[in-house]
Amino acid sequence: MLKILVVEDNPELAQAYRLALSQRGHDVQIEGTGAGGARAAIADEPDVVLLDLMLPDIDGFSVCRHIRQDSDVPIIMLTARDDDGDVIGGLDSGADDYVVKPVSPGVLEARIRAVVRSRQPAAQESAPATVLEYEGLRVDLGSLEVTRDGVELELSPNELRLLMVLLEHQGQVLSREQLLDRAWGTAAAGDLRLVNAAVQRLRQKIEADPAEPQLLRTVRGFGYRLG
Structure with a gap:
């Protein structure tokens, strides 16, 4: 409570x-x-x-x-x-x-x-998380298997890293710079095109209608939010 x-x-x-x-x-x-x-x-x-x-x-x-x-x-x-x-x-x-x-x-x-x-x-956490979940999306951190409503999805490494970051911070708005740093690290510093492209590809795989996303939302002028 x-x-x-x-x-x-x-x-x-x-x-x-x-x-x-x-x-x-x-x-x-x-x-x-x-x-x-x-x-x-x-x-x-x-x-x-x-x-x-x-x-x-x-x-x-x-x-x-x-x-x-x-x-x-x-x-x-x-x-x-x-x-x-x-x-x-x-x-x-x-x-x-x-x-x-x-x-x-x-x-x-x-x-x-x-x-x-x-x-x-x-x-305070009793044990490390082994699964990340949100609204039917599920990532098994051991096997790296990704499913949506029980159906397995095939994600590229970039898409998987992006999804994991978003799931870890679900409900929070993350800027493109934050996503780039957390999903790609310093090797890709400054190349925000990676984030834009990965977001578009990820939507094609997790959204029922990618043109009207209900899971991975854009907060114009700030970044993206899962949820």
Whole structure:
């Protein structure tokens, strides 16, 4: 069970979040203002904060920066605005992730787990991961077998390395530079064309409709995100 703080001024939407997350076993606290949310995020020590961007008193960017002065709690920014400037602004203000509303309860739960998991020290992990999974995608780290909904996929080494990095950071936006460094290393430094080409090829193999990707998404002006 996680203690989740929802900072949302729309009562109906806030209660919908409460119901959906409570049904999944979480303890949900609601705050309707930015000032109240900032205080609760610091004083009540939640496990994760869901922070609306448009609040009646203080915008979400300012609330996020205020929280970051005193707390390292994972923050997921929620907004109805799918704008590159808002995405980048949210991440730059200290948010761990950025979710565009409306979002399904299952996807929201997965994003919450991802940001909480990313903050856990490696020493707390009971055993090294042997499998990476997301929405039917599965990579066996021992055999390097890749499957989608149980069907084996044939990936090139570049595609496999890229997919593994994305799976390790699912729900997080990674820049092309970050992907290049983590998937290819210093030998390919600066050649961002490798990332662009590998993303396009990977989509052809993992997406039901590569022209409308639902798994490997582009965050324009910033990078890519799995989930």
